[in-house]
Amino acid sequence: MKFFIDTANVDEIREAASLGVLDGVTTNPTLLGREIERTHRRPEDILREICEIVNGPVSAEGVSLDAEGIVKEGKELAKIHKNICIKVPMTPDGMKAIRKFRSLGITTNTTLVFSCNQALIAAKAGTNYLSPFIGRLDDAGHSGMELVDQILTMLENYEFDSQLIVASIRHPLHVVEASLIGAHICTIPFKVIKLMFKHPLTDQGIKRFLEDWERAKKFKK
Numbered sequence: 084m085k086f087f088i089d090t091a092n093v094d095e096i097r098e099a100a101s102l103g104v105l106d107g108v109t110t111n112p113t114l115l116g117r118e119i120e121r122t123h124r125r126p127e128d129i130l131r132e133i134c135e136i137v138n139g140p141v142s143a144e145g146v147s148l149d150a151e152g153i154v155k156e157g158k159e160l161a162k163i164h165k166n167i168c169i170k171v172p173m174t175p176d177g178m179k180a181i182r183k184f185r186s187l188g189i190t191t192n193t194t195l196v197f198s199c200n201q202a203l204i205a206a207k208a209g210t211n212y213l214s215p216f217i218g219r220l221d222d223a224g225h226s227g228m229e230l231v232d233q234i235l236t237m238l239e240n241y242e243f244d245s246q247l248i249v250a251s252i253r254h255p256l257h258v259v260e261a262s263l264i265g266a267h268i269c270t271i272p273f274k275v276i277k278l279m280f281k282h283p284l285t286d287q288g289i290k291r292f293l294e295d296w297e298r299a300k301k302f303k304k
């Protein structure tokens with residue numbers, strides 16, 4: 084499974100990248116807006132820095148809703164770095180834009196996917212990645228992971244090339260479940276990545292090894 088980080092915070096991205104397990108980054112207008120507020124930097128500078136930190140796809144999203152506008156904004160974003168992948172909303176105009184991006188050789192990530200039919204349309208349109216938002220589905224009383232399972236079956240049935248990114252992850256169990264059903268990618272908030280490292284028995288084990296070693300040192304010649 085590939086790990087992407089779901090943030091535009093360059094400090095978090097740098098730290099996660101230093102762990103050696105990061106394959107890509109996803110941002111959205113909310114996340115990029117938060118980073119602009121935090122650093123007072125231009126969005127293109129933030130995205131360029133992210134691309135320099137992580138050698139993998141970096142999803143960036145515009146705010147246009149019509150196909151022409153999505154393509155125009157996407158082309159500008161794609162100029163920032165070769166690894167920029169354009170997030171496209173799961174709408175009829177978004178799907179029209181995907182066809183255009185394909186002809187231009189620009190990669191796409193269909194965002195805000197909440198049903199198997201939407202994923203089927205995005206796969207047929209030729210999206211490179213598609214992102215079901217599982218936490219938001221769970222919040223609404225539906226099973227996000229059931230949707231991931233359905234989409235994976237659908238992609239396999241017809242041998243689509245689109246890769247599924249499990250998005251809107253809220254806790255480590257989401258990642259466990261996604262890995263057990265064979266999701267291609269999880270995009271994970273930094274705080275969840277940190278939690279995935281933790282186990283109280285690991286901490287206890289380290290503490291005990293150090294205490295035992297300290298005790299043994301007294302007997303050293």
Ligand code: G3P
Pocket residue numbers: 089109111216218219250251252270
């Ligand atoms: O990648 C999608 C993600 O940023 C949405 O997460 O927590 O706003 O539902 P959330």
